[in-house]
Amino acid sequence: MSGSLLEIRKRIGSVKNTRKITKAMQLVAASKMRQFQKRAVTTRRYVWDLIALLEENLHVESAYTEKREKGEVLFVLYTSDKGLCGPLNNKLINGLFRSERWNALTESQRMLITFGKKGYDFARNNDIHVDKHFVGVPEKMNNVEAIKLVDEILNFWRSGAAKEIVLIAPHYKNSFTFYPVLKTFLPFDRDMVETNIGTEENKHRTARGAAYEKEGLMIYEPSKEHVVSRLHEQVVFSLFLGSFLELKASEYSSRMMAMQSATDAADKITNELSLQYNKARQQAITQEIAELVGASAAISN
Numbered sequence: 001m002s003g004s005l006l007e008i009r010k011r012i013g014s015v016k017n018t019r020k021i022t023k024a025m026q027l028v029a030a031s032k033m034r035q036f037q038k039r040a041v042t043t044r045r046y047v048w049d050l051i052a053l054l055e056e057n058l059h060v061e062s063a064y065t066e067k068r069e070k071g072e073v074l075f076v077l078y079t080s081d082k083g084l085c086g087p088l089n090n091k092l093i094n095g096l097f098r099s100e101r102w103n104a105l106t107e108s109q110r111m112l113i114t115f116g117k118k119g120y121d122f123a124r125n126n127d128i129h130v131d132k133h134f135v136g137v138p139e140k141m142n143n144v145e146a147i148k149l150v151d152e153i154l155n156f157w158r159s160g161a162a163k164e165i166v167l168i169a170p171h172y173k174n175s176f177t178f179y180p181v182l183k184t185f186l187p188f189d190r191d192m193v194e195t196n197i198g199t200e201e202n203k204h205r206t207a208r209g210a211a212y213e214k215e216g217l218m219i220y221e222p223s224k225e226h227v228v229s230r231l232h233e234q235v236v237f238s239l240f241l242g243s244f245l246e247l248k249a250s251e252y253s254s255r256m257m258a259m260q261s262a263t264d265a266a267d268k269i270t271n272e273l274s275l276q277y278n279k280a281r282q283q284a285i286t287q288e289i290a291e292l293v294g295a296s297a298a299i300s301n
Contacts, residue, residue, distance in 0.1 A: 005284065008277045012270060019266035025084070026259035032139075033252035040245035047238045050231055062229035063158065064188040064236060071163030074111045074131075074156050075102065076185075078169040078247045079119035081136060086254040088170065088178075089118040095180030096168045097128075111162065113153060115244070131156075139248060150240045154233075157186050169243040170250040178250040185239060188232050 077096050079089045096102055102110065111131045114120040120133040134149060141149075156162040165186040170178040 005277065005280055008273055008280060012273045012277065015266050015269050015273065019263055019270070022259045022262040022266060026256055026263060029252040029256035029259060033249055033256055036139075036245050036249035036252060040242055040249050043238055043242035043245060047235055047242065050235050050238065062188075062232050064186055064229070064232040067187055068160075068163035071161060072109055072111050073101075073105060074113065074153075074162040074165045076113045076153060076165065076167040077115065077119045077123075078167065078243060079114065079116035079122075080247070080251045081117040083118070084255055084258060085251050086258040088251055088254040089116075092168060092170060092180045093119060093122050095182065097126075099182060101166065101182060111156065113156075115247075137244075146241050146244075147237065150237050153240070154236070162186075167240070167243055169247050171246065178246075178253065183239075183243070185236060188236060 075096060077092065079092050083089075107129070112123065112128065114123060114130055114133040115137060117135050120130060120135060122128075123130050132152065137149065138145065153165070157165060164184065167183045167185050168180060169183065171181045
């Protein structure tokens with residue numbers, strides 16, 4: 001019986017140590033989630049400020065507004081590099097590879113770029129060709145590093161290889177709600193922007209941005225076409241970056257919930273083992289008392 005008690009005590013200690021780890025991971029995930037949530041919301045507002053500048057010039061064409069008939073559809077799949085984040089990666093992967101948009105195209109009509117180890121591993125294990133993949137993208141990347149990544153994606157558009165760019169990323173709504181969406185990033189138009197960040201951000205436009213909408217207020221240098229093209233590029237870059245930030249916010253939100261569930265499960269297991277330990281100890285005490293009573297009676301007789 002003493003061996004059984006020792007084994008249960010060891011299991012209780014092991015579960016408590018695991019609980020300490022999951023609780024710490026939960027707190028870290030919650031802190032990082034708030035950071036990325038704030039950055040993602042700020043990026044959305046920045047995009048709408050750029051849209052305010054473009055409001056009167058949406059009819060001006062650039063290299064990013066071209067409607068193409070030839071070329072392939074480029075899918076950009078965002079997933080995490082690490083696990084322990086609940087169903088996030090499975091939802092994103094299934095959101096792409098089970099979608100009608102993906103399955104309606106033949107292999108020669110589509111290309112794939114993956115961000116994150118989980119998406120790349122899935123594609124490789126299922127013999128899906130990946131044209132380019134990015135693993136280990138730093139969470140604290142600066143704008144220069146982000147521009148380099150986005151530029152590699154835009155090279156497929158500039159070269160004419162892609163007629164459309166579609167990104168698969170989570171839409172972060174709040175700490176408990178996120179869902180995968182397929183977002184069209186190029187060609188650029190107003191509907192594309194509203195599909196990506198919604199229309200509810202209109203109220204966040206600055207007074208200065210609203211003033212820019214007045215015809216004749218802005219002077220363009222070197223030319224309106226060049227300025228509008230650069231603004232289109234900035235909007236697309238910000239949308240790519242915003243999707244990455246939403247991915248990280250969703251990842252840490254999902255990890256926070258997963259670690260909270262693991263912590264709760266550890267508490268439940270600890271309580272069950274403690275009850276089992278107390279029952280075994282009480283049984284051992286009762287058996288020892290019975291043996292002592294029986295020995296005393298035998299000696300008396």
